[in-house]
Amino acid sequence: MMTVTAPLPHPGLMRTTPPPALESTAMPRILAVGTATPETAYSQRELVEILGIQDPRIAGIYLNSAIERRFLTLPQPDGSGVPPREDTGQLLAKHKTQGIALGTRAVQECLKQAGADLSDVRYLCCVTSTGFLTPGFSALLIRELGLDRHTSRADIVGMGCNAGLNSLNVVSGWARAHPGELALMVCIEACSAAYVFDGTMRTTVVNSLFGDGSAAIAMVAGTEPDAATDQPPTPRVIDFTSCIIPEAVDAMRYDWDSSQRAFSFFLDPDIPYVVGAHARMTVDRLLGRAGLRQSDIAHWLVHSGGKKVIDAVGVNLGLTRYDLRHTTGVLRDYGNLSSGSFLFSYERLLQEGTVRPGEYGVLMTMGPGSTVETALVRW
Missing domain, CATH: 3.40.47.10 (Thiolase/Chalcone synthase)
Incomplete structure (x- = not known):
């Protein structure tokens, strides 16, 4: 289990110049x-x-x-x-x-x-x-x-x-x-x-x-948050990027196992390293299209795919234990929840109450295909 032994500065305070503002009421908001x-x-x-x-x-x-x-x-x-x-x-x-x-x-x-x-x-x-x-x-x-x-x-x-x-x-x-x-x-x-x-x-x-x-x-979409309420800021979804790895199409499968007469999952032992190696190009594409740098991102919500997967993504992106605190916390307390794992991390981020208006976040999931998916949000 990974723990943080010393308080870290809020990510939004680490940048000396403000990132570009990307926002439109046409962009949908995640309400809850x-x-x-x-x-x-x-x-x-x-x-x-x-x-x-x-x-x-x-x-x-x-x-x-x-x-x-x-x-x-x-x-x-x-x-x-x-x-x-x-x-x-x-x-x-x-x-x-x-x-x-x-x-x-x-x-x-x-x-x-x-x-x-x-x-x-x-x-x-x-x-x-x-x-x-x-x-x-x-x-x-x-x-x-x-x-x-x-x-x-x-x-x-x-x-x-x-x-x-x-x-x-x-x-x-x-x-x-x-x-x-x-x-x-x-x-x-x-x-x-x-x-x-x-x-x-x-x-x-x-x-x-x-x-x-x-x-x-x-x-x-098409609405503004109610400024009269005391609710925390809600993020708008700005963009998505995908990266499929065709050469690893069989690395993660859920198919019929004739010996067991049942459907069964298969995970290649090398999949953490394959996914990790493609994380950087996917994130760079996402941020580049928005004119952002990685230092502009205050919050990271990465799929809790397993310890080796999280470590591989963290190393390839240079993420800290603080960046991945909710990812590792969800893995610790729930295991891998498949498609919904990153939303359990998002829920913990909201409960933590550290998000500030104007901050950016990156959502990332990985799975069969093999695939890396990302989304950019702004609070």
Whole structure:
């Protein structure tokens, strides 16, 4: 676990000349964020015991992951004290049941933070990579929440951990085309519905890393914040950049494992270094298009992909432990939450209360493709 031992100056105070101002009411604002997790949480050591792991190499992966606990939905142990293996049908049912429950709570919390009602929602985009449903979560949540039947919707399925920013780009475009109308994005990841327990090192890495959770954000364009309120500043989304790495297209996969008769995640051991090596060019492109330098960025919200991924991105971008404090904190307390991880970090940044009007932030996600996604925001 990485800790900061001495107070650091606020990033906004490190620059001697002000960055250029980029702002337009046409750019959508992120009004609020809301998150939700299952009720059950397990420490990594508890999971080693619950899963009956005897191999010290496998136990070491759990215990040296920089993760202290994860929220998971596991079946009750059988007579042997070990949770029984769930078949594909049971895993898909878990994906649906937990997804609806978590997504509903995340939306409700988001709207509460935004001071909005369900009746205000005009667009709903749902993101997931931990199962497949038709109709998708957008239709299921519209029914569950009682949203207007004329709510526009989209489902982004199977894009993986980077999908939160791919989808934010879509939602931002809708918001810009419909000024004054409220749009929601909901990342719904019941990662325990994608677990395969076969004792191999391949599945162990996955099973030691991912957790269950959902995160929702509310967006609107064409409006100004209410200056009469005491609410914290809300950021406008300025731009996005993407970098796909075709030569690493098979490095992160979720596909059918015929030996286990189930879908299973695969993570190449070299993926942290591949992603890290492409982080710099992606960020440089994002900042260059806005006429900014890295020293202009006060806040970094990077996907909590795993300790090695975070370290590789941090080294290649020259980020400090302070820059990555929320990224590492979310990994420690939740594990990798796939597409919604960066929104859990965003929620912590808001709760911290350090953001000042006029500051810039970079959001970054990484995932299958292999892909690095970034977004630039300004408060």
